[in-house]
Amino acid sequence: MNILIIKSSPHKKGSSNLLAENFIRGAEEKGHQVSIFDAGHAKLHPCLGCDACHMNGLCIQKDDMTELRSQILDSDMAVFVTPIYYFGMSAQLKTVIDRFYSFNSELMEKALKTMLIAAAWDSNDWTMKDISAHYETLCRYLNFKDQGQILGIGCGNVSMTKSTEFPEQAYRLGKTI
Numbered sequence: 001m002n003i004l005i006i007k008s009s010p011h012k013k014g015s016s017n018l019l020a021e022n023f024i025r026g027a028e029e030k031g032h033q034v035s036i037f038d039a040g041h042a043k044l045h046p047c048l049g050c051d052a053c054h055m056n057g058l059c060i061q062k063d064d065m066t067e068l069r070s071q072i073l074d075s076d077m078a079v080f081v082t083p084i085y086y087f088g089m090s091a092q093l094k095t096v097i098d099r100f101y102s103f104n105s106e107l108m109e110k111a112l113k114t115m116l117i118a119a120a121w122d123s124n125d126w127t128m129k130d131i132s133a134h135y136e137t138l139c140r141y142l143n144f145k146d147q148g149q150i151l152g153i154g155c156g157n158v159s160m161t162k163s164t165e166f167p168e169q170a171y172r173l174g175k176t177i
């Protein structure tokens with residue numbers, strides 16, 4: 001499978017990317033081809049809501065979303081990787097998702113396999129409730145085929161993350177897809 005990892009943290013070597021790296025190691029050992037798009041450091045503008053695309057055409061904005069759009073459409077699976085910001089995804093990842101608007105129909109038809117990898121500081125049993133529900137609703141609406149969620153609670157920084165079970169969980173998920 002061609003797997004596209006969509007990172008979205010400003011921390012290149014942070015907690016969510018550490019979990020993603022473990023997933024990648026497992027997936028590559030299994031023989032999958034992995035490519036990475038770093039939305040945390042890309043040139044991406046929010047959707048203007050101009051509707052010039054009519055949800056099925058070209059976006060009038062010329063930025064890195066042009067590349068990401070073709071990368072997604074060429075992939076069998078996308079992995080959304082995000083730090084938890086106020087109990088949701090990062091603005092960087094939300095920007096990517098809002099920009100799906102211009103190829104909404106194509107995405108629905110594709111039935112893309114997807115996964116979510118998230119890292120949060122807190123470890124309450126409700127820390128991941130909203131991100132997980134949002135992701136599941138996106139899967140339902142966009143006809144994504146969910147392959148699993150790594151919900152890293154108590155992953156506030158790299159050393160905290162390394163002391164949890166989540167890097168191993170991400171590795172094993174990579175190995176089993």
Ligand SMILES: Cc1cc2nc3c(=O)[nH]c(=O)nc-3n(C[C@H](O)[C@H](O)[C@H](O)COP(=O)(O)O)c2cc1C
Pocket residue numbers: 009010011013014015016017082083084085086087088119120121122123127155156157
């Ligand atoms: C703007 C901002 C908002 C945050 N909101 C939350 C939150 O709602 N819940 C939580 O547990 N951690 C929150 N955190 C902590 C991060 O999710 C946590 O440090 C995470 O490990 C960062 O991942 P990264 O290193 O991949 O960027 C927040 C951090 C920032 C900077």
